Amino acid sequence: MAHIQACPRYPVAKLFALLPPKFIEALEQNQKIASCCRHPENHDIEAWYSSEAEAEKGVPDIYKNHCTCGRVHVRFMVGGGDERPVWEVR
Incomplete structure (x- = not known):
């Protein structure tokens, strides 16, 4: 099963106000x-849906932080109540 991109990769530094602390x-x-x-301002972040069902809800549940060194740190959001940011790049 392939993940579906919800929000394109974008610098964390430009999304600080949107991302949960x-x-x-x-x-x-x-x-x-x-x-x-450990310096999030050096990362890019992108959001993904884990499945078609999540995409239909319109709320991403996987967030990938890409460090300048090439490492990727993944955060999975499960359950309700968590703040799940969404952004658009123009």
Whole structure:
């Protein structure tokens, strides 16, 4: 099953006001990842739907942070109540 892109890759620095603080804090405070990866302003982020059913709901449930070093950090959103940002690039 292929994922479906919900929001195109875009610099995190331009989306700080839109992203939930826990997205940023999870990277900044994770001592198990490389130091460059703990600087979200160096990342691009993109959002995905895990399935057709999620795409029909219109709410992304997978967020991928791409670091400048090439690593990708994935955040899965499950259940209700979580803030799930959506953006458009023009």
